[in-house]
Amino acid sequence: MVPAAVPQPPAPPALPERESDLPASRGGGLLWESGISKVAALAWREVTSYFVSPIGYVIAALMVPLVSVFAFLPAVLSGVPIAMDRVYGGLAYLLAFMAPFFTMRLVAEERRTGTLELLLTSPVRDWEVVLGKWLGAFLFFLAITAFLFLFAAVIVYYEPTHQVVSVGGLPLSIGNLDLGATLAGYLGLLFEAAALLAIGLLCSSLTQNQIVAAFVGLVVTLTLVFLLGLGTFLPSPLADISQYLGAYDHFASFNQGRLVAGDLVYFLTVTVGALFLSVRVLESRRWR
Amino acid sequence: MRHLDRTVAVACLVAGVVLLFTAAGFVVVERDLSSSVSYLLIAGVALLICYGLLAPKAVVQVARSRQARFGTLSVLVSAVVLGILAMANVVASQSGLSVDLTRARLYTLSPKSLAVVQQLGSDVTITGFFRPGSNTAERRDDATLLAEYQKASPHIKVRWLDPDTNQPLANRLGVTIDGSLTVQYKTKPAIVLPLGSQTESNITGAILKLEAARTPLICWAGGEGQRDLRDSGVTGYSQASSDLTTDNFTTREFVLAETTSIAADCDIVAVVGLQRAMPDAAVRAIQAYVDGGGRLIFAFDPWQDRNVQASANGLLQPYQVRFDGGLVIETDPNLVANNDATAPAVSQYGGSPITSDLNNRFTFYPQPTSISGQGATAVLVKPLAQTSTGAYEIVQPRDKLDRQGGDRGGPFTMMATAEKASGGKTMRMVLVGTSAFAENRSLPPDAPGYNLQLLLGSFDWLAGNDALIKLPAKQQVAEPLFLTTFDVVVISAVTLLAVPLVVIGIGVLVWMRRRVSYVPA
Numbered sequence: 001m002v003p004a005a006v007p008q009p010p011a012p013p014a015l016p017e018r019e020s021d022l023p024a025s026r027g028g029g030l031l032w033e034s035g036i037s038k039v040a041a042l043a044w045r046e047v048t049s050y051f052v053s054p055i056g057y058v059i060a061a062l063m064v065p066l067v068s069v070f071a072f073l074p075a076v077l078s079g080v081p082i083a084m085d086r087v088y089g090g091l092a093y094l095l096a097f098m099a100p101f102f103t104m105r106l107v108a109e110e111r112r113t114g115t116l117e118l119l120l121t122s123p124v125r126d127w128e129v130v131l132g133k134w135l136g137a138f139l140f141f142l143a144i145t146a147f148l149f150l151f152a153a154v155i156v157y158y159e160p161t162h163q164v165v166s167v168g169g170l171p172l173s174i175g176n177l178d179l180g181a182t183l184a185g186y187l188g189l190l191f192e193a194a195a196l197l198a199i200g201l202l203c204s205s206l207t208q209n210q211i212v213a214a215f216v217g218l219v220v221t222l223t224l225v226f227l228l229g230l231g232t233f234l235p236s237p238l239a240d241i242s243q244y245l246g247a248y249d250h251f252a253s254f255n256q257g258r259l260v261a262g263d264l265v266y267f268l269t270v271t272v273g274a275l276f277l278s279v280r281v282l283e284s285r286r287w288r
Numbered sequence: 289m290r291h292l293d294r295t296v297a298v299a300c301l302v303a304g305v306v307l308l309f310t311a312a313g314f315v316v317v318e319r320d321l322s323s324s325v326s327y328l329l330i331a332g333v334a335l336l337i338c339y340g341l342l343a344p345k346a347v348v349q350v351a352r353s354r355q356a357r358f359g360t361l362s363v364l365v366s367a368v369v370l371g372i373l374a375m376a377n378v379v380a381s382q383s384g385l386s387v388d389l390t391r392a393r394l395y396t397l398s399p400k401s402l403a404v405v406q407q408l409g410s411d412v413t414i415t416g417f418f419r420p421g422s423n424t425a426e427r428r429d430d431a432t433l434l435a436e437y438q439k440a441s442p443h444i445k446v447r448w449l450d451p452d453t454n455q456p457l458a459n460r461l462g463v464t465i466d467g468s469l470t471v472q473y474k475t476k477p478a479i480v481l482p483l484g485s486q487t488e489s490n491i492t493g494a495i496l497k498l499e500a501a502r503t504p505l506i507c508w509a510g511g512e513g514q515r516d517l518r519d520s521g522v523t524g525y526s527q528a529s530s531d532l533t534t535d536n537f538t539t540r541e542f543v544l545a546e547t548t549s550i551a552a553d554c555d556i557v558a559v560v561g562l563q564r565a566m567p568d569a570a571v572r573a574i575q576a577y578v579d580g581g582g583r584l585i586f587a588f589d590p591w592q593d594r595n596v597q598a599s600a601n602g603l604l605q606p607y608q609v610r611f612d613g614g615l616v617i618e619t620d621p622n623l624v625a626n627n628d629a630t631a632p633a634v635s636q637y638g639g640s641p642i643t644s645d646l647n648n649r650f651t652f653y654p655q656p657t658s659i660s661g662q663g664a665t666a667v668l669v670k671p672l673a674q675t676s677t678g679a680y681e682i683v684q685p686r687d688k689l690d691r692q693g694g695d696r697g698g699p700f701t702m703m704a705t706a707e708k709a710s711g712g713k714t715m716r717m718v719l720v721g722t723s724a725f726a727e728n729r730s731l732p733p734d735a736p737g738y739n740l741q742l743l744l745g746s747f748d749w750l751a752g753n754d755a756l757i758k759l760p761a762k763q764q765v766a767e768p769l770f771l772t773t774f775d776v777v778v779i780s781a782v783t784l785l786a787v788p789l790v791v792i793g794i795g796v797l798v799w800m801r802r803r804v805s806y807v808p809a
Contacts, residue, residue, distance in 0.1 A: 061788040061791040062788070064784075064787045064788055065788055068784055072783065079768045082768065160767055181390045243424045253386075257389050257390035258389065260385070261385035262381035262382075273373045
């Protein structure tokens with residue numbers, strides 16, 4: 001007797017074998033596969049976490065008075081010609097102190113709480129994690145540089161010479177501000193921030209202690225911005241090398257209103273190099 | 289200890305690979321294996337050997353252990369990537385590519401410099417004597433500037449030498465301090481430009497001096513109340529003197545009261561700010577000089593004594609131009625400097641090589657008088673700077689400058705040129721209705737605007753360097769802020785207190801909202 005055919009339950013859906021088979025990835029298509037969506041999601045998460053943590057507000061609140069006291073007000077009171085380069089110059093130095101505090105918790109905190117394992121076993125690649133976290137810190141820095149408009153507005157308002165430009169038919173006084181030089185200086189600041197934040201992220205990926213990450217990051221960024229510019233005291237070839245490695249010299253050309261290929265490449269390579277090493281550090285957990 | 293050995297070995301491996309790539313970068317850029325690059329290569333190889341000595345088992349383990357294989361591969365890949373990044377830095381740093389975003393094109397060669405270097409027939413060698421590691425910011429600026437010169441002409445050769453290791457050459461060229469640039473052309477003595485005198489204007493001036501057959505001589509009328517080239521006060525002409533020297537002019541003073549003829553070696557005669565009537569002999573001497581193809585710049589101020597004005601106009605009478613002598617007041621608020629109606633500003637000019645590059649750039653004319661006259665036969669008079677039609681001229685001195693019944697209406701010419709060619713010689717004159725247009729407070733760094741370019745352009749045109757009259761010196765557009773005590777208090781309060789408090793306030797609000805919305809399980 002042949003048993004009657006028993007209706008078979010439907011076959012369970014196959015487990016995803018590839019990352020691209022994940023339900024969440026189907027909607028994104030090519031964008032998801034490229035990793036951009038995941039980087040953006042991680043970056044957004046980091047940015048929002050900055051805005052709900054006290055450290056973000058403390059740093060943002062400190063920046064304005066520090067830049068004002070050390071860079072802006074002395075120039076205003078001494079009556080020397082003033083443009084945004086003074087503000088950018090002050091902020092470029094300040095950034096060496098601030099960047100490690102922006103980035104100290106990025107990976108170290110995840111490592112300490114154990115969420116790094118979860119993150120690394122989820123369907124995101126190591127480079128996406130690193131890039132997302134760095135981008136989050138960079139976007140936060142970008143957001144808090146909004147205060148620079150305050151200084152630009154003061155300069156424009158109080159400058160004796162005014163030029164009027166037409167924006168959508170409406171006359172707009174832009175003072176005597178050199179827009180090209182102002183833009184170049186701001187770009188330099190962003191490039192320097194990108195590099196220092198990448199270095200801070202690398203330091204954060206090396207340890208699970210935020211304080212250690214901040215301290216190591218501080219040593220590296222201060223060395224890069226301050227000490228390497230003092231290579232005058234070193235013997236011949238070392239002096240040239242240390243001068244070249246100093247970040248402030250490279251920022252200075254931007255701040256003068258120039259985009260110099262060598263300086264652009266310097267900041268890009270420091271950023272890419274530090275991010276690349278961060279990825280290798282995360283990756284090393286798989287084989288160590 | 290083994291762990292330390294391994295760490296040092298890995299560091300040696302990474303540093304070795306990076307050094308090798310850096311050296312490769314230098315070889316690619318310089319197309320030569322210099323001694324310093326070969327040191328880099330040797331150091332790189334030595335570090336790789338150190339790696340082999342410190343971690344001899346590592347190489348064997350690569351084949352046996354999965355961990356060692358991954359680890360070594362990871363370190364190697366990292367080193368290679370870092371090496372490539374180092375190489376990119378070497379190549380980019382030597383490229384000299386840059387974009388100048390400043391409004392005044394501070395880091396781009398002016399058309400004048402381009403004209404000078406593009407007409408070079410032989411090589412100009414510019415040597416930077418800088419000790420390694422010293423004055424690096426200045427050296428970087430010089431390198432960027434000189435790269436622009438090199439781009440403009442293959443005749444510009446640049447080299448960088450250490451004055452300590454090249455002491456005989458430095459001594460021969462006259463270099464006494466570190467951070468100097470020397471400019472050499474043919475067999476002429478080199479010009480040394482010390483730190484602080486290495487701007488585009490200085491370098492182009494040096495090339496001009498070396499290339500020119502001779503340096504034009506300006507015979508400057510002085511000693512009788514005219515503008516003084518040595519006076520460094522606000523109404524002095526010391527800045528103009530310095531700028532003219534940089535622009536390859538020399539000056540020599542002469543006294544009009546003692547003049548019966550103009551010296552044959554005078555290329556240009558300058559009468560700027562006449563205060564006493566010229567003796568007839570001086571008038572006849574200048575007229576004879578001009579008629580013989582001479583060059584004259586004559587700046588005259590309003591409300592002068594009747595005899596002084598008659599003397600000035602007597603000089604110009606054969607050419608049928610004259611200074612009217614009244615004070616010109618500009619009524620258009622957009623065409624005055626510092627809201628001062630007695631200081632008209634001009635941004636549109638008549639056609640002349642002097643002002644060809646000044647359109648849409650402001651020059652200003654403090655307390656000017658007007659120039660009138662169509663010019664005698666064959667004398668071509670060109671107005672360069674004019675007021676608006678709403679301007680008026682107060683003929684007689686008075687305290688109240690408001691427009692009154694007897695005032696003449698504009699537009700008025702405040703600057704003009706006159707030219708006449710005869711017998712193979714061309715006489716040229718520049719007439720300016722104010723001698724304050726190039727006083728110290730009208731020129732950079734004390735004043736914005738393009739009066740310096742106007743001054744140098746005028747002298748270049750008079751010297752016959754028409755092709756070289758372009759924009760020489762550059763100026764920053766930044767200005768000091770003029771603030772009252774109240775303004776300073778407001779700015780300090782906003783930047784030191786208000787903004788930080790707002791940021792902290794927002795932070796507290798966010799914290800409170802999160803606290804309210806948090807519901808414990």
